[in-house]
Amino acid sequence: MTGKTHIIGGITASLAFAQTTNYDPFILVGAGVIGAILPDICHGGSKIGRTLPLLSKIINTLFGHRTFTHSLLFLVLMAALMNAFVPNEAFTAGILVGMASHLVLDMATKNGIKLLFPLSITVRFPITARTGGTAEYVVFTALSLFTVYFGYGVFIS
Incomplete structure (x- = not known):
């Protein structure tokens, strides 16, 4: 998926999550956007890869694309690190929800992801889409x- 699809996915997931929590929806959505692009740090051409090119190159050299940063292991490690060092629970939750949305969206692509890294099993949905396609x-x-639907539920009602 492209960056814009990951961003809107992070926003959608954060707003949906906001309906089930008492966390500040603005913090959830802001962090959700960050989390939605974070797994692509392993790809130098991604939005975050272009922002942090040296880190992106190092991660890509060590792991490749759609492996470690697209795995449950990375999600769990990020949760542990954020719970230990970030005092704002809403921010941590937003990052994790955004990251989860990224993984789900990339499972809908032909290449899938290495969700169970370090196992080399590729996980993808039975019906997939081409990145940037119709x-x-x-x-x-x-x-x-x-x-719009979840935003209405969070901000209007």
């Missing part, structure tokens, strides 16, 4: 509509 555009549109 199906991704449909996913982006659906996520945009869900963002």
Whole structure:
């Protein structure tokens, strides 16, 4: 998926999560956007990879793309680190929700992800989309509509 689809996915997931918690939705959404692009630190051409090119290059050299940073192991390690060093629970939750949305969206691509890294098993949905293709555009549109729906539920009602 492209960066914009991951961002709208992070927003949607954060707003949906906000409906079940008492966390500040603005913090959840802001952190959700960060979390939604964070797993692509392993790809130098991604939004975050271009922002932190040296770190991106190191991670890509060590692990490759869609392996460690797209795994449950990375998600658990980030949760442990953030719980230990970040006092704001809403921020931590937003990061993790955004990261989870990223993993789900990338499982919908042909290449899938190494969700169970270090095992080399590729995980993807039975029906997949090509990154940047028509199906991704449909996913982006659906996520945009869900963002409006969940945003209404969080901010209006």
